[in-house]
Amino acid sequence: MTEQAHRIELTVNGTLHVADAPARRLLSDFLRHDLGLTGTHVGCEHGVCGCCTVLLDGEPVRSCLTFAVTVTGRAVTTVEGLAAPDGTMSPVQRAFQKCHALQCGFCTPGFLCTVTALLRDTPHPTEEEVIEGISGNLCRCTGYQNIVKAVHRAAALIAEEAR
Numbered sequence: 001m002t003e004q005a006h007r008i009e010l011t012v013n014g015t016l017h018v019a020d021a022p023a024r025r026l027l028s029d030f031l032r033h034d035l036g037l038t039g040t041h042v043g044c045e046h047g048v049c050g051c052c053t054v055l056l057d058g059e060p061v062r063s064c065l066t067f068a069v070t071v072t073g074r075a076v077t078t079v080e081g082l083a084a085p086d087g088t089m090s091p092v093q094r095a096f097q098k099c100h101a102l103q104c105g106f107c108t109p110g111f112l113c114t115v116t117a118l119l120r121d122t123p124h125p126t127e128e129e130v131i132e133g134i135s136g137n138l139c140r141c142t143g144y145q146n147i148v149k150a151v152h153r154a155a156a157l158i159a160e161e162a163r
């Protein structure tokens, strides 16, 4: 029996996408396979690693735990949408680059989305707030120290650029 498809209308990185997908299509698969936005990575596929984190109306969500059909009408930002329209990397992206906050990079899209929301809500986080803020994202390479440094660096860049 052919699976029933549902119409999904989703704004992704400022562009409206309309596609038909089965009710069980995960948002991570919808983004990667239906829209070709492969910047969102999939690691554990059960809500543990945070690699698949995207912003849903600005809030971080696990796209591997979200059915695409449930977010119709809403706005998603993926790692592809963090840079400025002219390609200039966001302060968070630049800080990760400068502080060597990645090695293999598999976890990085999830961290970048998480940290973008963290610094919007907490522009001057303490060390504890940074550690707590990234605690839902796992990295098997870096030991986290440079990621923590990058979050502080990004906070400083955002503050500088707001002056």
Ligand code: FES
Pocket (backbone or CB within 6 Å): 041, 042, 043, 044, 045, 046, 047, 048, 049, 050, 051, 052, 053, 062, 063, 064, 065
């Ligand atoms: S792939 Fe979604 S949390 Fe690991």
Ligand code: FES
Pocket (backbone or CB within 6 Å): 101, 102, 103, 104, 105, 106, 107, 108, 138, 139, 140, 141, 142
């Ligand atoms: S940089 Fe390799 S998993 Fe984080």
